[in-house]
Amino acid sequence: MAADPATTTVAEHRLVRHGSWLICPLLGALLLWLLRLVAAWVSGLPWAPFQGVFELAASVPDPWGTVGAIAIGAIIGLGFAGLMAQERLTVSVAPERLTLTVGRSARHVERxxxxxxxxxxxxxxxxxxxxxxxxxxxxxxxxxxxxRAFADHGYPWRDKDPFAARYSLWVEDTPELSLRLNALMSARDRALRKRDGKEAALLRTELAERGILVRDEKKRQYWRATS
Known part of the structure; x- marks a missing residue:
């Protein structure tokens, strides 16, 4: 709920936001506890990978081996919960501007x-x-x-991209694009095929800075030029 009555805030449900700090450590502790249980068995399999890790886990006597596995799993789970919190989007809609908050960073867009x-x-x-x-x-x-939040404040909400019809399928050496833009599109195509989401996002940002917006459909790139 927003402190300012003129502002509407849309965020993930409270159970999701707060529950992840409990569920992630529990899942991490459970996973490491299960690995501790099977460590001795796995370390005896000559074909199993990470033999050293499982041998080390099996060598620690109980109760400290089990307690340590649970504690380490909980800490790893807390790390994942922190990463989720840093990537979580909150949208605050006010009459004069829009605020997008991701983790501790906030970005304002004027109405x-x-x-x-x-x-x-x-x-x-x-x-x-x-x-x-x-x-x-x-x-x-x-x-x-x-x-509802944007309609209540009179913002131009659309149920789909109003410029969707302007996108064209990208193919190698698209004549409407420069050599540099085609090279960036090609590099992004390779990143998508390698499932490198971070690199694909960086290349998309660079293309947007050069006036080309990209959307992906079924692992294929579609593009349009901005004015």
Whole structure:
């Protein structure tokens, strides 16, 4: 719930936000406890990988071996919960501006700059009037809740990308793109095939800075130029 009554905040459900700090450590502790149980058996298999790790785990006597495995698993789980918290998106909609908060960083977009707002697959997207991308963030937020928040404040919410018809399938050496842009698209295609999401995201950002927006459908790239 937002402190300012004029602001509507959309975030993941409280059970998800707070529950991850409990569930992740429990799952981590359970996993390491199970590995501790099978460590002696696995260390006796000549074909099993990481023999040294399992031999070490099996060599620690109980109760300290079990207690240590549970503690380490819980700590690893807390680390995962922290990573999830740093990537979690919160959207705050006020009459004059939009605020996107991810972890401890916040980004503001003025209402006057916004031409359309929508959800594209697993991403929350904000465009300007010309179709330029103001923001694009991975999001698991409820689409209906987002729609209500933006409609209540008079923002131009769209149920789909209003510029979707302008995208074209990218192929090698697309004549409408420069040599440099085709090289970036080609590099991003390779990153997608290798399932390197971080590299693909970086290349997408570089393309957007050069006026080319990219969307992915069934492992194929579609592009459009911004004004």
């Amino acid at each position: 006057a700059e916004i031409g359309s707002v929508f959800v594209d697959g697993k991403h929350f997207v904000v465009l300007d009037e010309t179709g330029g991308e103001l923001a694009r963030q991975p999001s698991d937020l409820d689409k209906a809740a987002l729609r």
